[in-house]
Amino acid sequence: MKSEDYSKVLSEVDYVLDTLGIREPEKEFSILKSGGSIVSLRGLPNGEFAVRTGMSPMKRFLFSIAGSKYDKMAAKNKQKYYFVFVHEDGAGLNRISEMFQNRKIETSVDKIYDLSEVNQALAKVSARGSKGKTIIKIS
Numbered sequence: 355m356k357s358e359d360y361s362k363v364l365s366e367v368d369y370v371l372d373t374l375g376i377r378e379p380e381k382e383f384s385i386l387k388s389g390g391s392i393v394s395l396r397g398l399p400n401g402e403f404a405v406r407t408g409m410s411p412m413k414r415f416l417f418s419i420a421g422s423k424y425d426k427m428a429a430k431n432k433q434k435y436y437f438v439f440v441h442e443d444g445a446g447l448n449r450i451s452e453m454f455q456n457r458k459i460e461t462s463v464d465k466i467y468d469l470s471e472v473n474q475a476l477a478k479v480s481a482r483g484s485k486g487k488t489i490i491k492i493s
Contacts, residue, residue, distance in 0.1 A: 359381075360381070360385065361381040361384050361385055364385040365384075365385055365387075366385075366387040367385045367386050367387060367390060368386075368387060368390050368391075369386075369390060369391050369392075369393065370382045370385065370386055370390070370391075370392045370393070371393050371395070372392050372393065372394035372395060372396065372397055373395050373396055374396060375394065375395075375396030375397050376396075376397060376398065379392075379397065379423075379424060379427060380427070383427045383428065383430075383431070383433060386431070386433050387431075388431045388432050388433065389431075389432050389433065390433050390434075391433065391434040391435070391436060392424075392428070392433065392434070392435050392436065393436045393438055394424070394435065394436065394437050394438065395438055395440050397421075397424060397435075397437055398420050398421045398423070398424060398437065399417045399420060399421055399437045399439070400417055400418060400420065400421020400422070400424055400425055400435060400437055401414055401415075401417050401418030401421060401425070402421075402425075402435070402436060402437075403417060403421070403436070403437040403438075403439075404416075404417040404418070407439075421435070421437065424437075462485070462486030462487065463486050463487050463489060464478075464484040464485050464486035464487060464488050465478075465484070465488060465489070466489040466490075466491050467488065467489065467490050467491065468490075468491055468493070469490060469491065469492050469493070471490075472490055475488050475490055
């Protein structure tokens with residue numbers, strides 16, 4: 355089985371859904387474009403999380419210290435870091451899905467390729483021929 359380091363093949367990503375937590379924040383921020391956002395399910399809560407969830411001023415202060423490492427990494431490239439607490443029962447993942455749906459994220463799609471056409475898709479992207487996102491559909 356071959357494994358590939360995603361930080362070597364991805365760049366300029368709009369959003370990262372972090373399920374790795376404290377193991378790989380540098381890599382996750384490195385693939386994120388300026389202005390992009392990380393939504394972390396396993397990282398550390400930060401001050402933004404404490405404010406968003408209505409915590410007391412003391413907890414806001416403590417969480418702002420706990421998550422300051424992530425906030426500083428995000429600030430370097432005008433990125434944002436969000437922490438979301440999820441339960442393992444799936445309800446939390448549904449909440450995350452709703453968060454993304456409510457933002458009404460729109461993008462320009464250039465072309466959708468089947469997995470069998472992956473080399474054509476990569477060639478087009480490498481030649482900077484895409485006029486939007488290039489999607490590879492895995493059935």
